[in-house]
Amino acid sequence: MILHSRSIEAFIVVAEELHFGNAAKRLHMSQPPLSQQIRRFEEEIGAQLFVRSTRSVKLTPAGAMLLKKAKQLATDGQLAVLAVRRTASGESGSLTIGFTSTAAYQFLPKLLAGYHTRRPDIALTLKEDLSANLIILLAEEKIDLALLRRPAAANHASLIFSRVSQENMCVAMQNCHPLARQESIAPRQLHGLPFVGYSAETALYFREKTQSLFAHFQIQPDIVHESVMPTLLALIEAGAGIALVPESAAHLRPAGVCYRPLKDAGATAAIDLYCAQRRDDSNPATQTAREILQAITPPFFSPPST
Incomplete structure (x- = not known):
């Protein structure tokens, strides 16, 4: 009745x-x-x-x-x-944000702080995963928004991507490494040195970027181990080798590790962070998140692309 x-x-x-x-x-x-x-x-x-x-x-x-x-x-x-x-109207509701670990170094904290200020009644849920998995979760509508690295093969008709930021890779090494005495390092100086590389299964984007840089400058590194951030920094501190890492990783400061910029590496050292969402997303909270990200990084935030 x-x-x-x-x-x-x-x-x-x-x-x-x-x-x-x-x-x-x-x-x-x-x-x-x-x-x-x-x-x-x-x-x-x-x-x-x-x-x-x-x-x-x-x-x-x-x-x-x-x-x-x-x-x-x-x-x-x-x-x-x-x-x-x-x-x-986006004043209340819920939002599930996926993120890759390297996004947490700098941009995720700013996004969360901005959201709590502008929309305190939005219930936020966080999901950390690999970029490739975040793309799947987005397509399956299990998350609303993702901060991720975009591998070359990460094209999906139902998703749109906006670049949030661009930074350069730098060299991470032990404080006692001979190259640590320099203010910057030319890429060719990395030739033949012991390297901690990136795993194809858990860090495909960074693996592709470092391999591209090696090929461009005809560098043949001695890959002694493959891992993922932040384990990679622990291996460097233990003396396993050096590595190319995002500049934002400098916020993680193991006691025995220092960072030096690459000299004249150009676009080959550039790495991007993307914001991804579904093309047909109708959650007002998602748009608010995009607006906050755009306010955080106005010089870099790009229009949506497929």
């Missing part, structure tokens, strides 16, 4: 006034139609709600019970409408 909102409203007003004439005035209608509406309402729910006489109108026990429930229902309905409107 469906209780219609007009019938509930009419019942509440009559129950509050205990006078059909006064109730009709509040409802901007005449008394006879109101009396008929209440009788139909009683028949619909199968209970007498009022005791009527020529002198008074009183609630029955069933009517008193219904009045309490009906007022709560009306309040809940108003709150539901308010919640729907706030969600539609």
Whole structure:
């Protein structure tokens, strides 16, 4: 059985006034139609709600019970409408953000801080994963937005990508390494040195970027181990070799590791961070996240692309 909102409203007003004439005035209608509406309402729910006489109108026990429930229902309905409107406007709701580990060094904290300031009523959920997996999660609608590295093969018709930032790779090494005495390092100086490389399974983007740089400058590194950030830095601190890492990784400062920029490496040393979302995304909270990211990195934030 469906209780219609007009019938509930009419019942509440009559129950509050205990006078059909006064109730009709509040409802901007005449008394006879109101009396008929209440009788139909009683028949619909199968209970007498009022005791009527020529002198008074009183609630029955069933009517008193219904009045309490009906007022709560009306309040809940108003709150539901308010919640729907706030969600539609992006003031409340939920957002699930996926991110790759290197995005957490600099941009994820700023995004979260901005979100808590602008939209404190949005429930944020975080999901850390590999870039390739984040693309799958986006396509399957398990996350709303992703901060990721975009491997060359990461094209998906249902997704759009916007570049959030661009930075350069630098050389990470032990403090006691001979190259640590230099302010910057020419790429060719890396030829033949022991290197901690990136795993194809867990760090494909960085593996592709470093291999591209090696090929461009005809560098043949001695890859002694393959890993992923931040384990890679621990291996460097232990003396396993050197590595090319994002400049933002300098925020992670193991005691025995230092960083030096590459000299004249050009675009081959550049690495990008992307914001990805579904093309048909309709969650207002996603757009708010994009606006915050754009405010954080205005020189780099690019228009969406496929």
